[in-house]
Each structure stands twice: as structure tokens, then as C-alpha cells.
Amino acid sequence: MEARHLRYALALAEHQHFGRAAASLGIAQPPLSTQIAALEREVGERLFDRTARGVFPTAAGDAFLARARGALAEMSLALVDAGRAARGETGRLRLGFIGSALLDPLPGVIGRFRRTHPEVRMTLQELDSSAGSAALLAGELDVAVGRGSPRGTGAEQLVTVPIGADHLVAAVSVGHPFAGQRSVDVERLAREPLVVSADAAGSYLRSVFEPAVLDGATLARDIHTIAGLAACCAGVGLGPERMRLITRKDLRFCAVEPRFRLPDLQMSFRAADSSPVLAAFLSVVRQNCPDVGGRLDELLGV
Amino acid sequence: MEARHLRYALALAEHQHFGRAAASLGIAQPPLSTQIAALEREVGERLFDRTARGVFPTAAGDAFLARARGALAEMSLALVDAGRAARGETGRLRLGFIGSALLDPLPGVIGRFRRTHPEVRMTLQELDSSAGSAALLAGELDVAVGRGSPRGTGAEQLVTVPIGADHLVAAVSVGHPFAGQRSVDVERLAREPLVVSADAAGSYLRSVFEPAVLDGATLARDIHTIAGLAACCAGVGLGPERMRLITRKDLRFCAVEPRFRLPDLQMSFRAADSSPVLAAFLSVVRQNCPDVGGRLDELLGV
DNA sequence: CCTCCGCGATACTTCCTACGTATAGTGATG
DNA sequence: CATCACTATACGTAGGAAGTATCGCGGAGG
Numbered sequence: 108m109e110a111r112h113l114r115y116a117l118a119l120a121e122h123q124h125f126g127r128a129a130a131s132l133g134i135a136q137p138p139l140s141t142q143i144a145a146l147e148r149e150v151g152e153r154l155f156d157r158t159a160r161g162v163f164p165t166a167a168g169d170a171f172l173a174r175a176r177g178a179l180a181e182m183s184l185a186l187v188d189a190g191r192a193a194r195g196e197t198g199r200l201r202l203g204f205i206g207s208a209l210l211d212p213l214p215g216v217i218g219r220f221r222r223t224h225p226e227v228r229m230t231l232q233e234l235d236s237s238a239g240s241a242a243l244l245a246g247e248l249d250v251a252v253g254r255g256s257p258r259g260t261g262a263e264q265l266v267t268v269p270i271g272a273d274h275l276v277a278a279v280s281v282g283h284p285f286a287g288q289r290s291v292d293v294e295r296l297a298r299e300p301l302v303v304s305a306d307a308a309g310s311y312l313r314s315v316f317e318p319a320v321l322d323g324a325t326l327a328r329d330i331h332t333i334a335g336l337a338a339c340c341a342g343v344g345l346g347p348e349r350m351r352l353i354t355r356k357d358l359r360f361c362a363v364e365p366r367f368r369l370p371d372l373q374m375s376f377r378a379a380d381s382s383p384v385l386a387a388f389l390s391v392v393r394q395n396c397p398d399v400g401g402r403l404d405e406l407l408g409v
Numbered sequence: 410m411e412a413r414h415l416r417y418a419l420a421l422a423e424h425q426h427f428g429r430a431a432a433s434l435g436i437a438q439p440p441l442s443t444q445i446a447a448l449e450r451e452v453g454e455r456l457f458d459r460t461a462r463g464v465f466p467t468a469a470g471d472a473f474l475a476r477a478r479g480a481l482a483e484m485s486l487a488l489v490d491a492g493r494a495a496r497g498e499t500g501r502l503r504l505g506f507i508g509s510a511l512l513d514p515l516p517g518v519i520g521r522f523r524r525t526h527p528e529v530r531m532t533l534q535e536l537d538s539s540a541g542s543a544a545l546l547a548g549e550l551d552v553a554v555g556r557g558s559p560r561g562t563g564a565e566q567l568v569t570v571p572i573g574a575d576h577l578v579a580a581v582s583v584g585h586p587f588a589g590q591r592s593v594d595v596e597r598l599a600r601e602p603l604v605v606s607a608d609a610a611g612s613y614l615r616s617v618f619e620p621a622v623l624d625g626a627t628l629a630r631d632i633h634t635i636a637g638l639a640a641c642c643a644g645v646g647l648g649p650e651r652m653r654l655i656t657r658k659d660l661r662f663c664a665v666e667p668r669f670r671l672p673d674l675q676m677s678f679r680a681a682d683s684s685p686v687l688a689a690f691l692s693v694v695r696q697n698c699p700d701v702g703g704r705l706d707e708l709l710g711v
Numbered sequence: 712c713c714t715c716c717g718c719g720a721t722a723c724t725t726c727c728t729a730c731g732t733a734t735a736g737t738g739a740t741g
Numbered sequence: 742c743a744t745c746a747c748t749a750t751a752c753g754t755a756g757g758a759a760g761t762a763t764c765g766c767g768g769a770g771g
Contacts, residue, residue: 108412108484108487108488109411109412109413110410110411110412111411111758113484113487124718125718125719125720126717126718126719134758134759134760135759135760135761136718136719136720137719137720137721137722137759137760137761137762138758138759138760139759140719140720140721141720141721141758141759142758142759144720149488150487150488150491150492151491151492151495152491152492152494152495153495154491156683157718157719157720159717159718159767159768162718162719165494165495165683166494166495166497166500166684166685166686167491167492167494167495167685168491169494170487170490170491170493170494170499171487171488171490171491171494173490174483174484174486174487174490174491175483175484175487177483178480178481178483178484178487179480181476181477181479181480181483182410182415182476182477182480184476185410185415185452185472185473185476185477185480186410186451186452186473188472188473188475188476189452189453189454189456189469189470189472189473189476190452190453190454190469191472192454192467192468192469192471192472192473193453193454193455193467193468193469195468197472198468381458381467382468383468383469384468413729426747427747427748427749428746428747428748436729436730436731437730437731437732438747438748438749439730439731439732439733439748439749439750439751440729440730440731442748442749442750443729443730443749443750444729446749459747459748459749460738461737461738461739461740461746461747462739464747464748
């Protein structure tokens, strides 16, 4: 049985007349008769009653036609759905990110993507940079946002683009002596109790402070915790500049002198991932983060 | 797009290999390549990634394959459903009947039909004989059970078979003088207050009693009401012998002398009705009412 | 009652296209 | 670099779907 048989049977049921049904199909009447006969032979039942007043489906014909309509509808949906999937309008995107990314570039990107691709199911989860690249390589994520380029086994299977630069800033409670200052020296900071992210304490902060200073610091899992601890006088919080987007009445920020540039925020995905949803997401990222457009343009082959 | 394209795409997705998929389809590899290419051209998207490790569906391919499975499933169901409809296993049967038929032949017939054809939706309604044939002709019923052969306009469009003979019996309250008697004479009955069905009072009872007797009788709409009225001493109930199947402690029956044969119970349907459900129902009737088998055998062409 | 007409089925031819065979192109692997 | 495995391409063939002509049948009308 071929789709042709279904189309012919439906046309015949609609026109109740072999000649007119054939004309509507753009064929002559005899082949229509032949094909309907072949269909009835395959089904093993007479599907149409040929009467003098017209051609009408039998009970078996009615049952058959209902399914035939369903089958043809599925076939057109196959075409439509394939196109939508190819354009990244349907599907799934699993995004992992560090807390600070949720402050600046992600809200705009995610919001715009959800508006333009409402039928893509998104999974969002906060995790640290190294867990992000590991989950990417394990196939558990499609996009990871972290700080610094992924290193280690399999990192060459990932493509990574910078999506935002950052400098170190200090966060203090509103009652702290630093609270009114526009900036504070690193040497001064080293004499204060510090609150830093566990991630940073193990990596880039080691090029700013002596190990002994960091070993005495309070560790926090994410940027919001640093801000909260600093606000309640647990110490001087250290984090990226976008931490200033956290607005609390009991919190003040100071630039750190000399300026220290943190590793960039980076967005990674599997180089071998050809998912149209990913491509659509990257295209939204390019529109929302003009700074990194050049790099993505190459990757998207524009 | 033809069903062949769907089958080929599914086989390719299953085997992840053009050669083996082609073999499983019973064709050579080049035509499979050609057909898949044609399908991808029609859909407008690449549906499979040909890699060194195998052939894998793209995102568009996955979406397409899901619909393709649905479409092919509908097509096989079209065959199955047509067969079931042709055998009368699915569909609808609208049955109208007079109350007395519900006492004897219908419970067995309907019960057996429902067991053997559980997916046929049945509509049952009690109505009098003339309303039954009218509803048949109006296309509102498929089968009608009444007493006596339908007469009047359009009756020749109906086929009618007898499904049960009946004689007149009297029903009286347990306290009535007739209660202990095996039989009672018609002349004796004529001097009692009577309870009869409105239908019968207007037709066959007129050949048993004087019009004056019937004009004084209490009229009931159906056989159960006759029995109820007789039981509470409203008069002597008259009805078909199968009324004896109504067992109430406060009710007794007497044969009527001389025996008077009522018009037979008849089952009617449209002669032009070729519904397989009707045929299946008639076949059950034939098995359940051996008396009328001969007549139905002819009609069913056995 | 016969004829005519409309419609579907059948007979036969034509042509498209799906299939088979042979082979070239391509990417991975030793 | 050679080889191998696999898919794509080229081309001839054959099966079947469509076209043309005609038959058979059932209903309407004279």
C-alpha cells in the first residue's frame, strides 16, 4: 500500500464519482479504477459501493478513510516538523552556567531565545566552570558558560568563545571602613578577612594574593553567597565586576587597585554538535553580545 | 512523498548503514541511496548524517522519523480497521423494540451480541411497533422489533422476519377469583374490568372483544405497566404469553380459552442496509432463535 | 419494451521511474 | 601512502502506473 492509494481513495470519497475524482487528481478515470481495485484487493474488502446515484464508502471504507486521513496528515506533519527541527524551532537545549553569568549576559540571551523559540524545551542549571565542561563532554549539556577556557582531557573537542570581560571588585558591608571609597589597594585587602569563591581561590586569585591570605579566606560556592556574606560583615567579598549588578541596601562595592582582569566569561559547546537548536542559540548570542560577534561569525560560517 | 520513502528512512535509521538497510528491505544499496536523496530533496533538509562510524539521523531526521512511524502505523491500522468494520466488529447498531420483546428473545440476543462484538456501540430504545418501523424508514434505527408486519408507505423497503409466536394470557392479582385457575373463558373476561396495551386495544384485541368492552378498558403503554396495574387490582391484565416471565409474588396468570394467537413478534430492518454490523447481529439472532433460522438463512444467503 | 446515455471496468499501449549492475568518489585506518 | 569500507553516481532494464480505446451494465426516457 502506498500513499497514492490513500490519496485516491480520499478523492473518490470526496467526489463520489470516478471521473471527477480522477480529474481532481490530474489523472484519467481508468487508472483510478485500477488503483482503487488494487487497494480493495490488498485490504481484502470492498471499500466503495458503486451505485447509480454515485460512489459511496462502505462501512469498511469509512473506517479505512478515517485512518487514511490520519496517515496523510502525519506525512505532511513529517515535512513540517522536519523543517522546524532543522531551523532549530523545536528540540531541546540544556544550558549550564556559573552564577555570575546569570547576572549579566544570560538574562538577555535566554529571554530573547525563549521568545523567538518558544517550542524549544530548555533545561537550565547552575554549576561551576569545570563541572560545566565535564557535563558538556559527557553529553549531559549542550552549552556551558564558565570562567576561563576549559582545559584537560577532551577540551579540544569543545569550541569556546569569550562572552564578557571582567575585573576584580571588592564588596563590603555598608558599615565597613571601605564602604565610601571608590577603590582599594590589593595590599590593604590582603590584611582583611576575605570572602571568595572556592573556584577562584583555587585558580586566578593565586596570582593576586599570597597562598596564606587565601587559605584564611571564607569560601563560598557562588557569587550570590559572596555578596550575602560580605553584606553581613563576614569579610571583604571579592568577585567579578558584574557582581555590582547585585543591588542590596547593605552592600557597597570598591574597585581593586591595581586593576586585575579576571579570566573572561566563556561559552562552550561540542565542536561536533551540529544541532540546529544550538546554532539558533548561538545566533541569538551573537545578536545579544556584539563584542563577540566576530568570533561567532567565523564559527557559524557567516 | 510515498510510503516507500518512509519505510526506507525507518530502515536506514534502524540499521545505521545503507547496505544493511537495503538488504533488510530486499533491495540493493544504490536505489536506497537514490530514494533517500530524493526524500531529502523533497523535505528540503538533510535527514541523515553520513559519517564514517555509521549513518545517523539529524535533528530534522529525528522529527521526520517520529512522524513517519505514526503515518505507517496509521496505514496498517487502516487495513485492520477496514477488516474489522467489514466483519461487523466495530460500528454502531441502533435497536428499537416493544417492551414484551425485552422479556424473551432480546436478552439472549443482545447479551450474546455484546459479548461477541464488544466494540460495537449499541443504542437501545423501547418504542411501539409503528414508531419502530417509522424510525427504521427514517434512518433513525437499524433494527426494530415489533408485533405484526409493518404496513403502510415504505413498508416494502423493509425486510421482516418472525422471531417468536405468542398467545393471549390474562394476569390477575393474587387475591382475584381467577388467581387459582389454569384458564379462563373469553366470555368471562369480557365481564371484568380489563387492562390492555393501547397498541393492542387498537388492533388485534378487536377480533377478540366487542369494541364496547375495549372502550371501557384501562390503557397501559407497555407490558410491565399492564402487569403492575393487574397486580394492584386495577383489573384483569391481558398480554402475550411471554408476560409470564414477569415473576411477581402478587401476580398470577391464566391461559385464555379459546387460545388466541397474537400477531408474531417480528424483527425488521432496511432491505437496502448492507451494514456488516447488521449482518453480524442477524447472524447472532439466527443462532439464538432456531425457530426462525430458516427464514434468515435465505436472507443471509447461506 | 426498447433505445439511449452515463459511468465504471477492462484491454492494450506508452512511458515513467524504481531497481539492479558497474564503478567512481571519499574518508578512515593501518 | 595504500587499502578498505561505504556511499554516490552512471546507465541499462523492467515493472507498473497512466493514457487511449472500448466494453458492459444499469437507469431514464421515448
